[in-house]
Amino acid sequence: EVQLVESGGGLVQPGRPLRLSCTASGFTFGDYAMSWLRQAPGKGLEWVGFIRSRAYGGTTDYAASVKGRFTISRDDSKSIAYLQMNSLKTEDTAVYYCTRHHGPHIAVADYWGQGTLVTVSS
């Protein structure tokens, strides 16, 4: 069974960093691109960024709203994806979801974690 479990969320002050982790199981993690998405309270879905599999260079892409502040990385040996968030703003407050891409050229999220809430507030 495919499982994605996020951790690391919580309350953080504006300007401070936070790192989220996504621990995967039930599939060959290294074969898949992984994405982070977020959902602000009562709002819709926003794609934060994704990281390709090693076979496709392990490169990343980010939404304009987070580019230069957020970094996605992966440790295939541990089946973990990370979202490093720096210079956090109040508008980054959201539930953050880790997701798996359906395929290398199919950037849809076929499995989701349960989400972890990040609250940016002083």
Add this chain to the structure above:
Amino acid sequence: EIVMTQSPATLSVSPGERATLSCRASQSVSSNLAWYQQKPGQAPRLLIYGASTWATGIPARFSGSGSGTEFTLTISSLQSEDFAVYYCQQYNNWPLTFGGGTKVEIK
């Protein structure tokens, strides 16, 4: 950035009735369109990708159609568990973008 527009924002439907949800893209996304369902307090679930291909385990009462800029998700006979918010998402161009959602509520 491709803007995805969903309509209506809210759809009131009786159980057993048919529901038709629309999604429009600001430019062509070919057939690179997915639909998700989200229930309160839960993560979204992938329903359809490639505009019309069912994701694993999705019942046949859900169907998707369209290409280019106009897409439709049809739920042929609404069950109680289908009342939720539905989002479309294009994956033809980065950044990947979602529509604002359609809430399907009980009439």
